[in-house]
Amino acid sequence: MSDELKIYAPDPAVAAQARVSGMAAYEALCKEAETDYEGFWAQRARELISWKTPFTKVLDESEAPFFKWFSDGTLNASYNCLDRNIERGLGDKTALIFEADGGEVTKVSYSELLARTCRIANALRAQGVKKGDRVVIYIAMSIDGVAAMQACARIGAIHSVVFGGFSAQSLRDRIEDTGAKLVITADEQVRGGKHLPLKAIVDEALALDGCGAIEKVLVVKRTGGAVTMKEGRDLWMADAVAGLPDSCEPEWVEAEHPLFLLYTSGSTGKPKGVQHSTGGYLLHAALTTSWTFDLREDDVFWCTADIGWVTGHSYITYGPLALGGTEIVFEGVPTYPDAGRFWKMIQDHKVTIFYTAPTAIRSLIKAAEANDAVHPKSYDLSSLRILGSVGEPINPAAWEWYHLHVGGGRCPIVDTFWQTETGGHMITPLPGATPLVPGSCTLPFPGIQAAVVDETGKDVPWGQGGILVVKRPWPSMIRNIWGDPERFKKSYYPADFQGKYYLAGDGAIRDPKTGYFTITGRIDDVLNVSGHRMGTMEIESALVSCTELVAEAAVVGRPDDTTGEAICAFVVLKRPRPTGDEAKAIAKQLRDHVGKEIGPIAKPKDIRFGDNLPKTRSGKIMRRLLRSIAKGEAITQDTSTLENPAILDQLSQNN
Numbered sequence: 001m002s003d004e005l006k007i008y009a010p011d012p013a014v015a016a017q018a019r020v021s022g023m024a025a026y027e028a029l030c031k032e033a034e035t036d037y038e039g040f041w042a043q044r045a046r047e048l049i050s051w052k053t054p055f056t057k058v059l060d061e062s063e064a065p066f067f068k069w070f071s072d073g074t075l076n077a078s079y080n081c082l083d084r085n086i087e088r089g090l091g092d093k094t095a096l097i098f099e100a101d102g103g104e105v106t107k108v109s110y111s112e113l114l115a116r117t118c119r120i121a122n123a124l125r126a127q128g129v130k131k132g133d134r135v136v137i138y139i140a141m142s143i144d145g146v147a148a149m150q151a152c153a154r155i156g157a158i159h160s161v162v163f164g165g166f167s168a169q170s171l172r173d174r175i176e177d178t179g180a181k182l183v184i185t186a187d188e189q190v191r192g193g194k195h196l197p198l199k200a201i202v203d204e205a206l207a208l209d210g211c212g213a214i215e216k217v218l219v220v221k222r223t224g225g226a227v228t229m230k231e232g233r234d235l236w237m238a239d240a241v242a243g244l245p246d247s248c249e250p251e252w253v254e255a256e257h258p259l260f261l262l263y264t265s266g267s268t269g270k271p272k273g274v275q276h277s278t279g280g281y282l283l284h285a286a287l288t289t290s291w292t293f294d295l296r297e298d299d300v301f302w303c304t305a306d307i308g309w310v311t312g313h314s315y316i317t318y319g320p321l322a323l324g325g326t327e328i329v330f331e332g333v334p335t336y337p338d339a340g341r342f343w344k345m346i347q348d349h350k351v352t353i354f355y356t357a358p359t360a361i362r363s364l365i366k367a368a369e370a371n372d373a374v375h376p377k378s379y380d381l382s383s384l385r386i387l388g389s390v391g392e393p394i395n396p397a398a399w400e401w402y403h404l405h406v407g408g409g410r411c412p413i414v415d416t417f418w419q420t421e422t423g424g425h426m427i428t429p430l431p432g433a434t435p436l437v438p439g440s441c442t443l444p445f446p447g448i449q450a451a452v453v454d455e456t457g458k459d460v461p462w463g464q465g466g467i468l469v470v471k472r473p474w475p476s477m478i479r480n481i482w483g484d485p486e487r488f489k490k491s492y493y494p495a496d497f498q499g500k501y502y503l504a505g506d507g508a509i510r511d512p513k514t515g516y517f518t519i520t521g522r523i524d525d526v527l528n529v530s531g532h533r534m535g536t537m538e539i540e541s542a543l544v545s546c547t548e549l550v551a552e553a554a555v556v557g558r559p560d561d562t563t564g565e566a567i568c569a570f571v572v573l574k575r576p577r578p579t580g581d582e583a584k585a586i587a588k589q590l591r592d593h594v595g596k597e598i599g600p601i602a603k604p605k606d607i608r609f610g611d612n613l614p615k616t617r618s619g620k621i622m623r624r625l626l627r628s629i630a631k632g633e634a635i636t637q638d639t640s641t642l643e644n645p646a647i648l649d650q651l652s653q654n655n
C-alpha cells in the first residue's frame with residue numbers, strides 16, 4: 001500500500017503562516033494531550049470560549065459513559081458567537097453573506113445578526129419558550145435559519161433542526177420524540193428555481209398523532225406563497241418580533257446544558273436524537289475551525305452543507321461565528337442555474353476556504369467534463385487557499401481533480417472524518433502540517449485518541465483492517481440519545497470493549513508505514529448516500545408500511561460512482577412477482593411511498609422483485625448475498641445454509 005502512496009507535502013507558504021505549522025508542531029500538540037489530557041482541553045477551553053462562570057472541573061467520568069466536561073462552568077453559545085465579537089470591535093464586520101437560489105445577495109454584520117437573533121429570542125420568550133424547552137426548526141438555508149438557532153441558544157432552549165427534505169411523517173416523528181412546544185418554519189423554500197412547501201408540510205405533520213405538545217408555529221415569509229395560518233397556533237415571524245427589543249439578556253447555562261438535538265440514523269429502529277452539550281461542543285466547533293481550516297480575520301469561509309445536518313451546525317452556525325469569521329450561507333443547489341454555480345460563487349465572493357462533499361465534487365466533475373463553460377477553469381478561483389471534504393470517503397480520482405482544477409494545485413485538501421455524534425472533526429489533516437495522501441483522512445485531530453481494534457478491543461497492527469474506536473472521551477462527544485440512555489450505551493459503549501471505547505460504527509485501516517487512517521465504510525446497517533446517512537431498517541420499515549402491496553423487503557447498499565452508495569431494495573409483494581412495465585409501475589409507486597414516509601433522499605435507486613428473499617433455515621435474511629447481487633457480482637460465498645438457493649438466480653435477473 002505504502003509503495004503506491006502519492007504524498008503532497010504542505011506548501012511551505014501555507015505552512016509558514018498556519019496556526020499549526022509543520023508536523024513537529026502537530027506532534028507536540030498530540031504529545032501535550034497525551035501527557036496531560038485534561039490540561040490540554042482546559043487550556044483550549046479557556047482560550048477559545050468566554051465563560052460567565054469559569055469552570056474548575058474538566059472531565060468528570062464518575063457516571064461513565066455519560067461523561068461531563070467543564071461541568072461547573074457556565075456560558076452562553078450565542079454570546080460567544082455574537083456579542084463577544086462585537087465587544088472585540090467586529091460589530092461592522094460581515095458575519096453572513098447570504099446568496100439566494102436566484103442569486104440575490106444579502107450581507108449581515110455581526111451587530112445586525114445579533115439584533116436579529118435577539119428579536120427572535122425575545123419572540124420565543126414571549127411565546128412561553130423557556131430554558132430546556134425544545135424548539136423544532138424546519139426551514140431552508142437562510143439568515144433566519146442561523147438566527148433562529150442562535151436565538152434558541154440565547155435563551156437556553158434546545159433546538160432540533162430538521163432538514164427541509166424530510167417528509168411530514170419524518171418531521172412528525174422528530175417533533176414527537178423531542179416533545180417540542182414550538183416550530184419555526186418558513187412559508188416555502190426555493191431550490192433550483194422551484195418553490196417547495198415547508199409550512200404545508202408542518203401542517204400535515206401536526207395533523208398526525210403525537211404532536212400534541214406543539215403550542216405555536218412561527219412562520220418566516222420567504223416567498224410569499226400561499227399558506228394556511230391556523231388561528232391561535234400560527235404566527236408570522238414578522239408579527240411575533242414586532243415591537244420587541246433587539247437586545248436580549250443571554251441565559252447563562254451550565255456547560256452540560258443541551259445545546260441541540262439532531263436526529264440521525266442508526267442500524268436499528270427509528271432515528272436517534274443525538275444530544276450535544278453547550279460548552280464541550282462549542283469548544284470543539286471553534287477549535288477545529290481554527291486548526292483544521294486555519295480560519296483567519298480576512299477569510300471568506302464557505303461550507304456548502306445545510307443547517308439541517310451536523311456539518312451546518314458546527315461549520316456554519318457555531319464554529320466560524322465563534323471565531324468572528326465571515327461565511328457564506330447558500331440557499332440553492334450546486335447545479336442551478338448551471339453546474340458552474342459553486343465556481344461562480346467562489347469567484348464572486350472571493351471565497352478563501354471551501355468545504356463540500358465528495359458527492360458534489362463527483363457530480364460537478366461529470367458536468368465540467370461535458371461542458372467547458374461550467375469547468376472550474378472558466379472561473380477565477382485564485383482566492384482559494386484551503387479546500388475541505390466531508391461526509392464520505394473521497395476517492396483518489398475525485399481528490400486529484402478537486403486539488404488540480406478547483407485548488408489550482410496550490411490548496412491543501414482537508415479530508416475530515418467525523419460524525420453527527422462526534423460534534424466536530426476527529427481524523428483530519430491540518431493544512432499547514434500534515435502531508436496529504438489522496439483518499440486518506442490522515443491522522444487524528446490533536447487530543448483525539450482514535451484507534452483501530454479487533455472485536456475484543458485489542459489494537460490491530462497497522463496494515464490490518466479493524467474497528468474504529470476512540471479510546472478517551474472528548475469534549476464535543478454525544479452526551480446521550482434523547483430519552484434513551486440504554487440505547488446510547490448499547491450503540492456507542494458496547495460491552496465488547498468493556499464499555500470503555502466509543503464505537504464509531506466505521507471500519508478503518510492504518511497505512512503500514514505512515515499510520516495514516518483510511519475509513520473503509522460502515523460496519524453496521526447504515527448507508528451513506530450522497531453523504532446522507534440512512535439506516536437500511538428505516539427504509540425497510542417504510543417499504544413494508546405499504547401494507548396493501550408489500551409482504552417483505554430487504555435493503556442493502558451498492559457502490560455508485562456519483563452518490564457513493566446507492567439504495568437497492570429487494571421486495572416480495574403480496575401478489576405474484578411483476579415483470580416488465582408492471583414491475584416498473586409498482587417500483588415507482590414504492591419509491592414515492594418511501595419518499596412520503598421518509599423523504600426523497602431515501603428513495604431506493606433499484607427495486608427488485610422476488611418470490612422470496614434468500615434466507616437461512618432459521619429464517620434470517622442473508623444480506624451479504626443480496627449485497628453481491630446488488631453489485632452484479634457472481635456469488636462466490638457459501639450458500640449451503642440457504643433454505644431456497646434458487647431464489648438467487650431469480651433476484652440476479654434484471655426485472
Ligand code: WT7
Pocket residue numbers: 264310311389390391392393394415416417418419420421441504505506519521522528531532533
Ligand atoms: C458517517 C457519519 C461528518 C458530518 C457529515 C456526516 C462517513 C464522514 C467521512 C470522511 C470517510 C466519512 C462515516 C461516518 N464519513 N466523513 N471524511 N471519510 N467517511 O455525518 O451523517 O453522522 O455520517 O459518514 O461513515 O460514520 P453523519
